[in-house]
Every structure is written in structure tokens, then in C-alpha cells.
Amino acid sequence: MTLDLTDRKSFFSRCRRLVIKVGSAVLTGPRGLNRVMIHRLSDQIAELRERNGDCQIVIVTSGAVASGVRKIGLSERPRTIPHKQATAAVGQGVLMESWEAAFDKYELLVAQLLLTSEDLAHRHRYLNARNTLETLLDWGILPIINENDTVVVEEIKFGDNDQLSAMIAGLIGADLVINLTDTQGLYDCDPRTHASARLIPVVNRVDAKLLACATPQPGAVGTGGMLSKVNAARKCLASGIPMIIAPGKERDILLRLFEGEELGTLFLPRKRLYHGKKLWLANLPKPAGDLILDDGAVLALQKRGKSLLPIGIREIRGTFGVGTPVRCLDQAGNVIGIGLCNYRSTEIDQIKGRHTEEIEGIIGYKHSDEVIHRNNFVLSGEDIEEERAEGGTDA
Numbered sequence: 001m002t003l004d005l006t007d008r009k010s011f012f013s014r015c016r017r018l019v020i021k022v023g024s025a026v027l028t029g030p031r032g033l034n035r036v037m038i039h040r041l042s043d044q045i046a047e048l049r050e051r052n053g054d055c056q057i058v059i060v061t062s063g064a065v066a067s068g069v070r071k072i073g074l075s076e077r078p079r080t081i082p083h084k085q086a087t088a089a090v091g092q093g094v095l096m097e098s099w100e101a102a103f104d105k106y107e108l109l110v111a112q113l114l115l116t117s118e119d120l121a122h123r124h125r126y127l128n129a130r131n132t133l134e135t136l137l138d139w140g141i142l143p144i145i146n147e148n149d150t151v152v153v154e155e156i157k158f159g160d161n162d163q164l165s166a167m168i169a170g171l172i173g174a175d176l177v178i179n180l181t182d183t184q185g186l187y188d189c190d191p192r193t194h195a196s197a198r199l200i201p202v203v204n205r206v207d208a209k210l211l212a213c214a215t216p217q218p219g220a221v222g223t224g225g226m227l228s229k230v231n232a233a234r235k236c237l238a239s240g241i242p243m244i245i246a247p248g249k250e251r252d253i254l255l256r257l258f259e260g261e262e263l264g265t266l267f268l269p270r271k272r273l274y275h276g277k278k279l280w281l282a283n284l285p286k287p288a289g290d291l292i293l294d295d296g297a298v299l300a301l302q303k304r305g306k307s308l309l310p311i312g313i314r315e316i317r318g319t320f321g322v323g324t325p326v327r328c329l330d331q332a333g334n335v336i337g338i339g340l341c342n343y344r345s346t347e348i349d350q351i352k353g354r355h356t357e358e359i360e361g362i363i364g365y366k367h368s369d370e371v372i373h374r375n376n377f378v379l380s381g382e383d384i385e386e387e388r389a390e391g392g393t394d395a
Contacts, residue, residue: 009260015175017056017137020045021165024062025182026248032070033063033091035098037249041180042102044254045142049108051258056137058172059144060165061099067091092146099144109141114148117286120167121325126280130171137172162228166235166243170283177236178257179229180248185265186226188213203267206234233267238282243267281338282378287325289318289345291371298330301337302379307370308339310359313352320345328372339377342367 022041027034049055065084068091069077078084096112103110113132120126136143147164162179169177183191184199191197203210214227229245236243246253246264257263293301297312308328320326321344328336341348347363348371354362356369 007260008262008266009258012176012258012260013052016052016054017058017172017174017176018048019058019060019165019169019172019174019177020254021060021161021177021179022062022248023161023179023181024066026180027061027063027095028066028070033067033094033098035102038098039102040251041248041254042099042106044252046103046106046108048254048258057142058133058137058168058174059099059142060161060168061095061144061146062161063095064088064091064146067094095146096144103142109139111136111141111143113143113145115145115164116148120171120280121284121286123277123280126171133168133172160228162232163235166232166239167283169236169241169243170239170279174241177232177241177243178254179232179243179245180253181229181245182247182249183226183245184247184263185245186210186213186230190226200265201262203233203265204270206230206237206267235283237267237269239279240269242269277376278378281325281340281376284325284338287327287338288320289316289324289326291316291326291328291348293328293330293336295331297328298336301328301377305374307374308372308377309356309369310348310351310354310371311356313348313371316345316349316352318345322367326372328377335380337377337379339372342371342373 020041027037045057045059049057065077065088068074068087068089071090071094072087074087078087092114096110100110113129115129118125119129133143145164145168147161165177165179168174186200186203187194187197188200189197200210200213211227211230214225214230226245233243233245244257244264244266246257250256250263253263291308291313292315293308293312294314297308300306300312301308314331318326320341322341324341325338326341327338330336343351343363350362351359351371356366359369360366
């Protein structure tokens with residue numbers, strides 16, 4: 001879907017499947033959960049559905065921990081994982097009940113989904129989650145998704161709901177992600193410390209210069225910050241999905257966006273790079289290990305569209321099995337891409353730097369010539385060129 005910048009209204013009107021992420025800074029206030037804000041957003045979402053009968057919406061909501069803080073009567077947000085989990089367990093019920101009550105007046109059903117990154121890191125669980133979401137959307141039910149803070153630990157944590165919303169968008173093939181926060185959008189520097197900061201209205205590419213504009217500092221009740229939102233936008237762009245960072249506390253913000261008002265920062269993809277299994281790989285939250293490659297292997301993967309052979313591997317980090325997703329890094333530590341391994345980490349450690357004809361003699365069998373086949377590999381970053389299927393030699 002292309003966008004004529006002179007006609008935002010036309011662009012938004014063509015978006016039929018939306019992911020709306022609502023941050024803690026929008027949903028919470030001095031008294032805890034801001035139920036008035038939830039009702040305002042539900043009013044707008046109900047109206048969007050009324051205007052566009054085929055419009056399907058998924059909500060990614062923050063606010064469980066913040067709701068629990070108020071409900072329990074804590075003086076500040078907890079710092080340890082067990083305390084956060086317990087607080088989220090109390091707050092999640094409050095949060096979900098509030099969303100359900102807000103949509104009940106429109107006779108709209110909602111469904112709660114609590115996810116961890118582990119749920120989407122395994123292919124079959126990823127597909128199960130997608131099938132559940134597709135069924136709910138087909139039934140006209142509003143899925144309301146949050147990270148499962150009651151069980152999450154650092155190893156299985158998405159990082160924040162910004163990343164979760166980007167992954168959900170790829171999971172369901174969304175037309176647009178609307179990320180509602182407490183700022184007007186992305187500025188060229190932090191507006192909290194620079195009076196001269198200017199809003200960036202449109203972004204076509206997330207590069208190092210743009211990332212430098214985004215602060216990692218979160219608000220008082222959130223976990224992300226603008227840097228997290230820009231990284232989420234980068235994932236959306238890699239999936240060919242537009243994303244907008246918009247001021248969630250503005251009156252009728254969703255309706256005004258769909259009326260074509262030039263609010264927030266709109267991230268626009270140039271093209272959809274990946275589909276199916278490759279889209280899943282590109283959006284994996286935390287691969288299981290790393291392969292450090294030599295310069296020749298990096299060149300073959302990035303420029304020649306080739307598979308990864310053992311001779312191009314210099315080092316293995318982590319312990320993983322066959323079929324596990326791992327990152328491929330150059331010797332400076334830059335991520336080249338992610339792929340599924342044909343061998344265990346212990347076997348790769350034995351065959352690294354060796355020719356393919358030596359594999360069977362070293363480990364006793366040969367599954368394939370490639371450690372990672374090109375069909376099971378995706379390049380990292382939204383700014384890559386179109387992959388070529390032929391030419392050159394394998395890495």
C-alpha cells in the first residue's frame with residue numbers, strides 16, 4: 001500500500017487491519033489506571049468499526065503493573081522481577097475488566113491474550129497464536145494483548161509492548177500500527193531537554209542518524225522510551241507495515257488520524273521484504289545463539305544471496321539444537337541476519353572453518369552442506385536491498 005502524503009485520509013481509510021498499542025503513560029495517572037482514557041479510546045474504536053464494517057482491530061495494552069501499584073497501595077513501581085510479577089497479577093484483572101466494561105456498552109466482545117517472547121519464538125506456537133487471533137478477528141471479537149508479566153523473566157521478555165505490537169502486526173499481516181504515547185511523536189532531539197526540538201512528521205528509513213534522535217529514557221510508569229518505539233517501527237518497516245507514533249492523550253486522536261490530520265510521526269515502508277516463515281524469523285525477539293562469520297561469508301550472505309557453509313564460521317556462542325534460530329554476526333559484532341541451523345552448536349563447533357566434504361568424517365554424518373540454508377535465513381534491518389536467489393558461491 002502506497003501513501004500520497006497529500007492525502008493521509010485516503011491512506012488511513014484503506015487500512016482494514018489495525019494494531020493499536022496504548023502505552024502506560026497514556027493509560028495511567030496519579031490515581032492509577034485512567035478509566036476515562038480507556039472509555040475515550042473504546043468510543044473511538046467502536047466508531048471506527050461502525051464507519052468501516054470490515055475494519056479489524058487488535059489492542060496491545062500496557063498498564064497492568066501500574067494498575068497493580070495503585071490497587072495494592074504501593075508508594076512506587078516495584079523494581080524486582082518477583083514484585084513486578086505479583087503487582088501485574090493484581091493489576092491485570094483491573095486492566096482487563098476496565099477494557100471489557102468500556103466496550104460492553106457497544107456490545108463488543110473482547111478477548112484477553114497474555115504472551116511471552118517464548119510463545120512466538122517457537123514456530124508451532126507462533127502459528128497457534130496466529131490462528132487464535134485470526135479466529136477472534138473473523139468472529140468480530142477485539143483481541144486485547146499484553147505481555148504476560150506475571151510469569152515473564154528476562155530470558156523470555158519481549159522488552160516492552162512496543163516490540164510486542166510490532167511482532168503482532170507481522171503475525172496477523174496488519175495494514176498499520178498506531179503507537180499511542182504521551183508525546184507528539186519523534187523529535188530530532190529530546191524535547192524534554194531541548195526547547196528547539198522539532199517534530200519529524202515522516203520517516204522512510206530507520207538508520208543510525210535517526211536512532212540517535214530517540215532517547216532510551218522511559219517515562220515514570222513505562223518501560224520503553226522513544227528508542228524502543230523507533231526500534232519497533234524498524235521491525236514494522238522490515239515487514240512492510242506502516243507505523244505511526246501519535247499523542248494518545250489528544251482528544252479523539254484515532255478519529256482525527258483517520259480524518260487525515262497530520263499528527264505524530266508516520267513511518268512508511270518502501271516494500272514488504274519478507275512473508276511467511278521468513279517474516280517470523282525477521283521478527284524473532286531473542287534467537288538462541290550466535291555464529292561469528294568471516295568477511296567472505298558475510299559478503300556471500302549480504303550481497304550474493306547464498307547459504308552459510310561451515311568454512312565461513314569463525315566462532316559459536318551459546319548452546320542450541322537443530323532447527324533453532326540463531327543470529328549471524330560479522331567479526332565486529334554487527335548482526336547480519338537470523339537463520340535456522342541444520343546442526344547442533346556442538347557439531348558446528350567441530351566443523352567450523354572446514355570444507356563441506358569434511359563434515360561426515362568429523363561428526364559421523366552429514367545432514368546437508370549448509371549450516372544455514374538460504375531459504376531459512378533473513379538479512380537484518382529494514383534497509384536491505386532485494387534478496388537475489390542466484391549468483392555467486394555459498395558462504
